[in-house]
Amino acid sequence: MTTGKQLFTTLAADGTLTVEVATSEFPAPAGNQVLVRMEAAPINPSDLALLFGPADLENAQYSPGKVVAKMPEPFASAARARHGQRLPVGNEGAGTVVAAGEGEAAQALMGQRVACVPGNAFSEYAIAEAAMCLPLGDYTSEQGASSFVNPMTALGFAETARMEGQRAIVHSAAASNLGQMLVKICAEDGLELVNIVRKPEQAALLKSLGAQHVVDSSSDSFMADLRAAIEATGAFFGFDPIGGGTMVDSCFKAMEQVAAARMGEYSRYGSNQQKTMYIYGRLDLGPTILTPAYGFGWTLSGWLLTPFMAKAGMETIVRMRQRVLNGLTTTFASNYKRKVSLEEMLTKDAALDYRAMRTGEKYLVTP
Amino acid sequence: MTTGKQLFTTLAADGTLTVEVATSEFPAPAGNQVLVRMEAAPINPSDLALLFGPADLENAQYSPGKVVAKMPEPFASAARARHGQRLPVGNEGAGTVVAAGEGEAAQALMGQRVACVPGNAFSEYAIAEAAMCLPLGDYTSEQGASSFVNPMTALGFAETARMEGQRAIVHSAAASNLGQMLVKICAEDGLELVNIVRKPEQAALLKSLGAQHVVDSSSDSFMADLRAAIEATGAFFGFDPIGGGTMVDSCFKAMEQVAAARMGEYSRYGSNQQKTMYIYGRLDLGPTILTPAYGFGWTLSGWLLTPFMAKAGMETIVRMRQRVLNGLTTTFASNYKRKVSLEEMLTKDAALDYRAMRTGEKYLVTP
Numbered sequence: 001m002t003t004g005k006q007l008f009t010t011l012a013a014d015g016t017l018t019v020e021v022a023t024s025e026f027p028a029p030a031g032n033q034v035l036v037r038m039e040a041a042p043i044n045p046s047d048l049a050l051l052f053g054p055a056d057l058e059n060a061q062y063s064p065g066k067v068v069a070k071m072p073e074p075f076a077s078a079a080r081a082r083h084g085q086r087l088p089v090g091n092e093g094a095g096t097v098v099a100a101g102e103g104e105a106a107q108a109l110m111g112q113r114v115a116c117v118p119g120n121a122f123s124e125y126a127i128a129e130a131a132m133c134l135p136l137g138d139y140t141s142e143q144g145a146s147s148f149v150n151p152m153t154a155l156g157f158a159e160t161a162r163m164e165g166q167r168a169i170v171h172s173a174a175a176s177n178l179g180q181m182l183v184k185i186c187a188e189d190g191l192e193l194v195n196i197v198r199k200p201e202q203a204a205l206l207k208s209l210g211a212q213h214v215v216d217s218s219s220d221s222f223m224a225d226l227r228a229a230i231e232a233t234g235a236f237f238g239f240d241p242i243g244g245g246t247m248v249d250s251c252f253k254a255m256e257q258v259a260a261a262r263m264g265e266y267s268r269y270g271s272n273q274q275k276t277m278y279i280y281g282r283l284d285l286g287p288t289i290l291t292p293a294y295g296f297g298w299t300l301s302g303w304l305l306t307p308f309m310a311k312a313g314m315e316t317i318v319r320m321r322q323r324v325l326n327g328l329t330t331t332f333a334s335n336y337k338r339k340v341s342l343e344e345m346l347t348k349d350a351a352l353d354y355r356a357m358r359t360g361e362k363y364l365v366t367p
Numbered sequence: 368m369t370t371g372k373q374l375f376t377t378l379a380a381d382g383t384l385t386v387e388v389a390t391s392e393f394p395a396p397a398g399n400q401v402l403v404r405m406e407a408a409p410i411n412p413s414d415l416a417l418l419f420g421p422a423d424l425e426n427a428q429y430s431p432g433k434v435v436a437k438m439p440e441p442f443a444s445a446a447r448a449r450h451g452q453r454l455p456v457g458n459e460g461a462g463t464v465v466a467a468g469e470g471e472a473a474q475a476l477m478g479q480r481v482a483c484v485p486g487n488a489f490s491e492y493a494i495a496e497a498a499m500c501l502p503l504g505d506y507t508s509e510q511g512a513s514s515f516v517n518p519m520t521a522l523g524f525a526e527t528a529r530m531e532g533q534r535a536i537v538h539s540a541a542a543s544n545l546g547q548m549l550v551k552i553c554a555e556d557g558l559e560l561v562n563i564v565r566k567p568e569q570a571a572l573l574k575s576l577g578a579q580h581v582v583d584s585s586s587d588s589f590m591a592d593l594r595a596a597i598e599a600t601g602a603f604f605g606f607d608p609i610g611g612g613t614m615v616d617s618c619f620k621a622m623e624q625v626a627a628a629r630m631g632e633y634s635r636y637g638s639n640q641q642k643t644m645y646i647y648g649r650l651d652l653g654p655t656i657l658t659p660a661y662g663f664g665w666t667l668s669g670w671l672l673t674p675f676m677a678k679a680g681m682e683t684i685v686r687m688r689q690r691v692l693n694g695l696t697t698t699f700a701s702n703y704k705r706k707v708s709l710e711e712m713l714t715k716d717a718a719l720d721y722r723a724m725r726t727g728e729k730y731l732v733t734p
Contacts, residue, residue, distance in 0.1 A: 082635075244659065266449040268417040269413075269673070280663070282659045287658045288658075289656065290657070295671075296646070296670060296671040297669055299668040299669075300668070302665050304636055304663040307639070
């Protein structure tokens with residue numbers, strides 16, 4: 001047994017959310033498990049959904065290592081499956097293997113610095129599967145902390161495009177860490193990319209990375225610009241991390257308008273051009289709005305890394321992870337606004353700041 | 368050349384919609400075309416979308432054989448692809464072949480009563496492809512008028528379910544002509560069916576046809592009833608003709624709640640159960656509302672008969688059409704509230720009545 005601090009989030013049936021740092025006992029790793037002393041873990045949007053969700057952090061009670069906040073409806077009731085459960089948080093991170101099970105793969109990692117995906121990365125220690133650990137060699141834990149979620153997701157988009165016979169991708173919220181990786185991946189792979197951003201400075205950032213097609217949704221000419229970029233690239237396929245609101249609708253509309261302009265004849269059912277969008281995040285927890293403006297030739301799906309990997313198979317995953325390792329300080333480099341300890345994570349200043357999920361302002365937890 | 372009356376709909380760029388009966392010249396059929404003297408054609412929802420859309424029929428100007436109405440925004444602008452085009456209307460109907468091209472298939476139909484899919488069925492005459500004509504034998508034109516759109520769509524749902532490895536279907540607006548056919552098809556094919564209706568009398572109607580699972584969306588226990596029906600049937604797959612509003616959202620929610628209840632453990636990403644819904648109509652032209660309440664394991668697509676048939680292939684289509692013919696007065700029988708001439712179609716009383724698309728109140732045009 002190893003003793004260490006770990007972060008937990010608990011939602012009571014009455015909507016009271018308690019997030020706190022507590023002392024945990026970590027069992028000795030068995031089989032091909034390793035025990036990792038966690039040194040760095042990013043706070044990703046997918047972590048925030050579990051950590052705080054839409055809880056009222058402005059009016060929460062803050063004490064050292066503890067936040068108690070009210071979860072609004074309908075979210076409190078909708079999350080009834082987690083009511084009363086004390087859940088660990090933190091998808092990914094990096095640290096040093098301090099104990100290993102008797103399995104060969106685990107033993108081989110003993111003493112090494114690794115990136116891992118334990119699901120409780122906001123912790124001093126975590127048990128991880130050796131097969132999911134990426135040995136970092138000379139890279140630091142900070143450099144390796146975000147080597148899984150964003151890089152594998154961005155690579156997963158390119159793989160999904162190829163699986164579906166697509167040569168071009170639309171990506172909204174494209175100035176994110178993940179979006180910046182996607183710009184580089186698409187350039188490397190010869191895929192066309194339409195980047196949708198919200199601000200002129202984000203457009204400038206992406207263009208400085210070599211992005212060819214950048215569209216600013218805050219511009220009056222947004223829809224015309226989006227149509228022109230789709231016309232230029234043939235991108236009838238895209239990924240959206242916003243979820244709520246009208247971004248997916250805007251993409252479908254622009255795709256349909258480009259396709260309709262190419263048709264000779266009016267069809268009451270819309271064009272024959274198949275249009276595909278994936279929602280892979282919920283930066284906006286409001287409802288997704290789909291208007292009847294693009295016929296019936298469209299598909300909208302949720303997209304998640306885990307089912308994608310199950311579908312892609314081990315060989316593809318191993319190839320993708322090797323590519324991440326090779327580009328850890330270039331294509332797949334992440335930037336952080338601030339480093340915080342587990343206790344600093346739960347101060348009002350920090351929580352309000354990283355929960356805003358502003359582009360380029362990601363936090364790194366150093367337990 | 369043959370001369371006859373035909374109905375046209377024209378939307379001007381300023382939003383003025385003109386629907387009128389005019390005299391047309393019909394050319395002699397060539398190759399494997401036939402000229403059909405139309406005797407009966409149903410007014411389907413898909414025809415109404417083109418004929419009137421959401422135009423203001425209450426305050427329109429009616430004169431013999433002519434309606435002039437205002438199309439509201441955003442629909443007038445959204446339909447810019449049809450601005451100024453004088454479009455024929457009427458997907459399907461039945462009548463007698465009075466002339467045939469020199470092709471063998473066309474010649475074989477000469478003098479016969481056939482069901483056809485000309486796209487201008489609201490007309491005294493129509494040119495149709497012989498390959499798409501269904502010889503009606505002893506059936507009347509009224510019996511054969513609706514032998515394509517509804518029967519092939521309902522059979523297409525069952526085929527799509529089988530193609531995707533599904534054994535159960537959720538169908539909303541299930542008391543429609545099409546929904547009643549689907550009840551019988553699923554019973555014949557051993558597929559489970561969850562029927563969603565809006566009124567107790569519709570539930571009673573479907574139960575009288577042998578439906579096992581009927582859920583009334585007007586009931587206070589709708590969501591609980593829907594969950595129970597999904598639990599009983601394993602239906603994580605469905606079809607919705609409403610489009611706008613929250614029906615698809617309710618289906619996804621109920622499916623996810625059933626799947627989550629079966630899971631041992633809470634997952635922030637929702638269940639692993641893949642949930643699939645198709646929108647095949649737009650009875651409600653408002654936006655489709657999707658809430659973030661069912662994770663990422665879902666797919667929503669448009670569904671249309673024509674691309675389905677292209678995918679299914681000719682052999683499947685021939686088999687489906689033969690099945691329709693065999694069951695034309697049983698499984699695939701349609702009922703009509705009223706028969707109208709082309710001119711009667713364009714009276715205020717009739718137009719307001721059939722545009723309401725009330726269940727069981729379909730009109731038949733007898734040119």
